[in-house]
Amino acid sequence: MEDEGKKNWGLGRVKQWLYAKGLEERSSGCVLCGSCYGHGPANPMEDVPGPKTKCPPYEFYRFQRFTPKSRWLMAQRVFHGLDSITPELKEVIYTCTNCLMCQELCGVRDDGYGPWDITVAMREEMTEKDGPLEAHRPLFEGIHQHDNPWSQPKSARGRWADGLSLRKLGHSSASTLLFAGCSADRPTGRAGATALAKLMQTAGEDFVVLGDAEKCCALYAYDLGFRREYERLKDENLAMIKNAGIHKVVVACGSCRRIWRQYAEELGPDIEVVHGAEYAAGLAETGRLKFRQTVRKKVTYHDSCHLGRGCGIYEAPRTILRTIPGVDVVEMARNRRWAWCCGGGGGVPEAYPELAQWNAEDRMREAKETGAEVVLTSSALCQRSFASCSADALPTQDLLEFVVQAL
Numbered sequence: 001m002e003d004e005g006k007k008n009w010g011l012g013r014v015k016q017w018l019y020a021k022g023l024e025e026r027s028s029g030c031v032l033c034g035s036c037y038g039h040g041p042a043n044p045m046e047d048v049p050g051p052k053t054k055c056p057p058y059e060f061y062r063f064q065r066f067t068p069k070s071r072w073l074m075a076q077r078v079f080h081g082l083d084s085i086t087p088e089l090k091e092v093i094y095t096c097t098n099c100l101m102c103q104e105l106c107g108v109r110d111d112g113y114g115p116w117d118i119t120v121a122m123r124e125e126m127t128e129k130d131g132p133l134e135a136h137r138p139l140f141e142g143i144h145q146h147d148n149p150w151s152q153p154k155s156a157r158g159r160w161a162d163g164l165s166l167r168k169l170g171h172s173s174a175s176t177l178l179f180a181g182c183s184a185d186r187p188t189g190r191a192g193a194t195a196l197a198k199l200m201q202t203a204g205e206d207f208v209v210l211g212d213a214e215k216c217c218a219l220y221a222y223d224l225g226f227r228r229e230y231e232r233l234k235d236e237n238l239a240m241i242k243n244a245g246i247h248k249v250v251v252a253c254g255s256c257r258r259i260w261r262q263y264a265e266e267l268g269p270d271i272e273v274v275h276g277a278e279y280a281a282g283l284a285e286t287g288r289l290k291f292r293q294t295v296r297k298k299v300t301y302h303d304s305c306h307l308g309r310g311c312g313i314y315e316a317p318r319t320i321l322r323t324i325p326g327v328d329v330v331e332m333a334r335n336r337r338w339a340w341c342c343g344g345g346g347g348v349p350e351a352y353p354e355l356a357q358w359n360a361e362d363r364m365r366e367a368k369e370t371g372a373e374v375v376l377t378s379s380a381l382c383q384r385s386f387a388s389c390s391a392d393a394l395p396t397q398d399l400l401e402f403v404v405q406a407l
């Protein structure tokens with residue numbers, strides 16, 4: 001289906017990558033350096049060597065076709081009509097966990113456009129031509145019919161806030177919005193949303209929630225290539241913000257933060273978007289938040305790909321943890337920019353569960369090596385991944401839930 005609005009989707013975006021404007025000396029895009037998956041130095045343009053392991057599907061399958069570089073080459077061939085979209089090509093494109101490591105590593109572009117974009121662009125093309133993968137159809141239908149990927153009826157949204165005495169937009173107004181995220185009404189996301197509400201109440205923040213009117217931030221729609229659904233949800237979310245006079249959005253989930261970052265760029269300087277970890281770190285800095293409880297725990301923090309590489313937020317979670325008396329923060333070998341993915345993104349758990357499971361277990365193994373008693377995360381998708389780990393896994397807790405116990 002071709003239309004004017006699609007010119008920058010699918011193969012339209014592949015073209016953007018192939019023929020970069022303003023980069024005459026590198027106009028062919030990928031230079032096949034292998035930095036995005038190889039085991040040598042990460043990137044010749046980097047001062048630091050970077051991680052040994054880079055692309056999760058490549059590390060799992062160990063075939064070149066599962067590298068970001070190969071995804072680019074395949075997209076190029078489809079763009080030029082040399083290959084068609086086959087089930088095999090779909091497998092290669094949809095095994096990307098959307099960890100953004102290749103985006104972080106690839107230094108060939110200086111306009112913010114990287115190899116991960118080409119994967120998403122190919123997903124858009126595939127969805128537009130053939131619809132979603134069968135394994136992703138429930139996610140697609142959930143978004144299309146219920147405005148959330150988990151097919152929760154709209155009437156069941158917002159139940160996470162039951163009993164918390166929060167004010168709902170429509171009945172009340174405020175310039176600050178707590179955006180809970182679709183996982184807030186599921187076991188893996190509820191704790192983060194309720195903890196954020198408690199933090200905001202403790203700080204005396206004047207804020208509202210959306211309750212059953214909250215729609216998905218659109219992360220799944222964007223990352224799985226459901227571009228029409230993404231555009232719809234984006235328009236509806238942006239209209240809600242403008243009509244309600246919201247100037248600050250505080251999100252409970254690191255994955256929502258990545259999409260809200262994109263929205264903030266469109267909304268301009270009048271809107272501020274922060275994750276609960278940034279919010280809490282800001283409160284602690286200004287003295288509005290005091291931790292009275294000592295929490296004698298050794299913890300390790302897992303950087304979610306979307307809050308970390310997706311938004312560049314690495315220090316706020318660590319800052320807030322160090323403010324809590326008694327907490328000992330120990331780092332995993334791969335942390336911050338080089339943090340290893342949990343395998344929970346990109347629709348991989350739904351379509352390639354063995355890859356997602358391996359990824360989560362590998363990250364959990366690394367967490368255990370630190371000697372920590374608990375793994376803290378800042379995204380509901382990471383919580384879900386770690387919840388699937390084997391019985392001897394460390395307990396996992398949402399960062400904000402952990403923080404709130406020290407108030």
Ligand code: SF4
Pocket residue numbers: 029030031032033034035036037068069072105106107108115
């Ligand atoms: S995508 Fe980037 S990092 Fe990967 S091979 Fe191409 S130029 Fe190198």
Ligand code: SF4
Pocket residue numbers: 036054055056057058067068095096097098099100101102103115116119
């Ligand atoms: S985003 Fe991550 S999983 Fe996807 S191609 Fe890049 S490095 Fe591989």
